[in-house]
Amino acid sequence: MKNLIILGAGTSGTMMANHLASKLPKKDWIITIIDQYKTHYYQPGFLFLPFDIYTTKQVKKNGKKFIPKKVKYIQEKIELILPEENKIKLEKGDVLDYDILIVATGTKIAPEETDGMFGPEWHKSIFDFYTYEGAKALRDKLRVWKGGKLVVHITEMPIKCPVAPLEFAFLADSFFKNKGMRDKVDITYVTPLDGAFTKPKATETLHYLLEEKNIKEVTGFNIEHVDYENKKIVDYIDTEVEYDLLVTVPTNVGDELIERSGMGDDFNFIPTHKATLQTNDYENVFAIGDATNLPASKAGSVAHFEAEILTENILRFIQGKELKEEFDGHANCFIETGNGKALLIDFNYTHEPVEGTFPFPGVGPLQLLKESRTNHMGKMAFRWIYWNMLIKGIHIPFVSATMSEKGKRFEEVK
Incomplete structure (x- = not known):
């Protein structure tokens, strides 16, 4: 008998367990998955928790099921x-042997990496929404907050779900409008990037939405410390942004396990071949999702596409065949823009988001890089898809693991 071990039972690890359980012969392989946590979280739902759009019960389940x-x-x-x-x-103290290892240990926030962030004001006037605890604490704060300067801030890239901070700013605009207090809230979006997003075409559209919603934008802001006593964030050239309520995305790092094992880069992400998902240093070790150092978005859709390709490469590895260099960095992300609308972007390593239709060329029904209620419905439906299809390793119909160019207007890219 041979052993295949999966480290981490989050989105990527659970998907791989489901894919491989139906592909590897039980008489030849023992598949083991290891995770210290009992609860499985629907992490995209953390965005909605602070605004009372989702309840706590909707974003967590027993992972073992x-x-x-x-x-x-x-x-x-x-x-x-x-x-x-x-x-x-x-x-x-137990030691387990493996013939093949899949590392799916994800990423986590490290607020302690920024001076003054993880201090006495943490979860009081400084909040994250990338953890269940942070999103829940922010929900309780927003229920009673009377208004003032709200700053939505990204510490540094890469981060899990790069569009989530933008979505938070858009949803905050909608939230305070619905409460009849938008005029009492000054919203500022602060990013280390030169624009609202990592891709130029999408940045153009998202910048327009920020302006339309009267959300100020501070770009190129590389934070040096949080002055929690005077409620301001300060960058390395002494630019200051004042806040009454700071919603920040701290530095994202890989699991400490990767650092302890000497397998990661400076952020504890594992050097991984960007097309095969085999790690660079160990041929029988593969990595997936947020645990990798791939130049792709750290998002659930990316992990989903990776899982389909990695499953085939695991089988090819077992058979002694050459691995397929097939993963193209495909990401497919809804961007909630508030007021019951959303954008949809579809891109990969070589193609930035452009306009067009998805998943059917010329038909849609989803529109790329355009706000619509249909896109919002798709965003909200994803929670059902996640619990019932995605982490169970069930292929989502009409959505390919690699990016299709059909239905997209690439000529619009400048």
Whole structure:
């Protein structure tokens, strides 16, 4: 018997467990998944929790129910990966051997990396919404907040779901309008990027929306520290942005396990081949989702596309075949813009978001790079798709793992 071990039972790990349980012969392979946490979170839902659009029960479930019965599930902290020895050491001392390893340990926020951020005002006047605890605390704050200067801030890239901070700013605009207090709230969007997003065409559209919604934009802001006593953030050239309520996306880093095991870069992300998902240093170790250093968005849709391609490459690896260099960085993201509307962007390593239709060329029904209620409905429907299809490894009809050029107007890219 041979052993395939998956580290992490989040989105990527759970998908891979489901894909492989139906593909690997049980008589030849033992599949094991390891994660210290019992709860599985629908992380895209954290965006909606602060605005009382979703309830806490809608964004979390018992993770074990999504792990196939054919897969051995170990709920324990992982102490160390020993890639030279093909072993995993668990916190309680057990050592497991593997023939193939899939690292799906994700990413987490590190507010302690910025001076003054993780201090006495954390979850009081300084909040994140990238964790369940942070989103819930921010919800409680927004229920009673009387207004003032709201700053939505990104510390540095890369971050999980790059569009989420923009979505938060748009939803805040809509939220305060519905409460009849938008005139009491000054919203500023602060980013280290030169524009609202990482892709020029999308940045153009998103910048227009920020202006339309009277959301100020501060670009090229590389934070040096948070002055929580005087309520302002300060960058390295002493530019200051004042706030009454700071909603920040702290530095995102890979799991400490990767650092302990000596397998990551400066951010604890694993160097990974961007097309095969095989790690650069160990041929029998693969990485997926937010754990990688790929120049692709750290988003659920990306992990979904990666999982379909990685499953085939795992099978090819077992058979001694050459791996397919097939993953193209495909990302497909809804951007909630408030007031019951959303944008949809579809892009990859080489193509930036452009206008067009999705998933059917010329038909849609979803429009790319344009606000619509249909896109909003797609965004809200994704929660059902996530729990019932995506993490169960079920292919989403008409959506290919690689980006299709059909229905897109690439001639509009300048």
